[in-house]
């Protein structure tokens with residue numbers, strides 16, 4: 001299985017072919033849709049000998065082309081196991097770590113786990129998700145991976161003057177927000193309790209802490225995912241959490257609305273975050289922290305012993321690794337949402353003396369190839 005979710009095969013001429021919809025161990029008939037000098041891409045036309053892990057996609061919208069869940073044809077247990085394999089493979093190939101410790105850390109429940117969704121807006125104002133590798137919008141009346149409260153908003157909402165809308169519900173609080181990026185957007189068909197606009201807020205409870213989340217701020221796929229991630233990060237921090245002090249606070253880099261600082265109960269922390277909205281939430285959620293509104297790469301590093309970093313899909317990259325290293329952190333806990341960027345960052349961290357100690361793979365997006373990994377590095 002390749003990062004991104006395609007099955008990998010080989011053409012008779014030796015080229016790798018990435019086959020959309022194929023599973024390891026299967027024999028399929030595939031139609032080649034792109035042929036390059038070094039590789040090709042194909043889609044499954046017919047499954048001849050199916051994997052025991054293949055299931056019929058439970059959601060009818062998969063057959064309509066909905067691109068939201070690319071892995072509904074795989075049993076949930078096999079999804080996590082393959083995500084572990086993909087991470088181990090990325091560390092082997094890209095970071096040149098053939099024996100890296102990579103383990104399965106757990107998965108959120110496969111249905112109803114999403115408390116927030118970014119939806120595309122169709123010409124008639126209805127919302128949906130784009131078809132895979134296409135601009136076509138599959139409008140949705142409901143969605144089985146959305147929490148029931150979120151799913152209930154989909155059929156009624158109508159959006160005009162914007163291409164996208166973000167809907168989010170607070171599972172703990174019953175609150176909800178809706179935010180279309182375009183300033184001139186008009187939203188209709190939402191119940192009265194839904195706050196509209198970037199500054200609308202809801203509250204979610206994670207690790208016993210109530211968190212304020214503004215509509216324009218990042219939040220994990222849902223509170224179950226946030227809870228699982230905080231627990232994995234806590235385990236990864238280990239005894240180093242005890243070393244947090246006023247002179248050596250926890251560094252919560254790419255800290256969003258303060259999920260890790262608040263969830264870990266860190267007594268002293270520095271949150272570095274570029275979003276104005278998330279910083280405002282973090283100041284409410286983690287009053288014990290110093291919140292610095294800055295691109296992490298431009299932050300002037302201060303001494304810490306323990307750093308947690310949770311960058312966007314592109315990963316840390318060279319500049320951010322230099323900043324992290326300059327803090328003098330003995331332990332770095334890296335939360336990655338892309339296995340290839342994790343592997344690239346592993347190589348960059350190794351150049352600064354950080355050794356990969358172990359990666360824990362979480363499935364926070366069942367039925368999709370999205371992978372979340374918590375990795376411990378020590379120096």
Ligand SMILES: C[S@@+](CC[C@H](N)C(=O)[O-])C[C@H]1O[C@@H](n2cnc3c(N)ncnc32)[C@H](O)[C@@H]1O
Pocket residue numbers: 218219220254255256257258259260272273274275278294295296297310311312
């Ligand atoms: C994957 S989210 C993680 C947020 C938080 N740790 C959580 O789990 O809720 C990444 C966060 O990094 C922020 N961000 C993106 N690029 C950044 C940068 N270059 N420097 C600082 N923050 C950045 C985003 O606004 C977002 O809040």
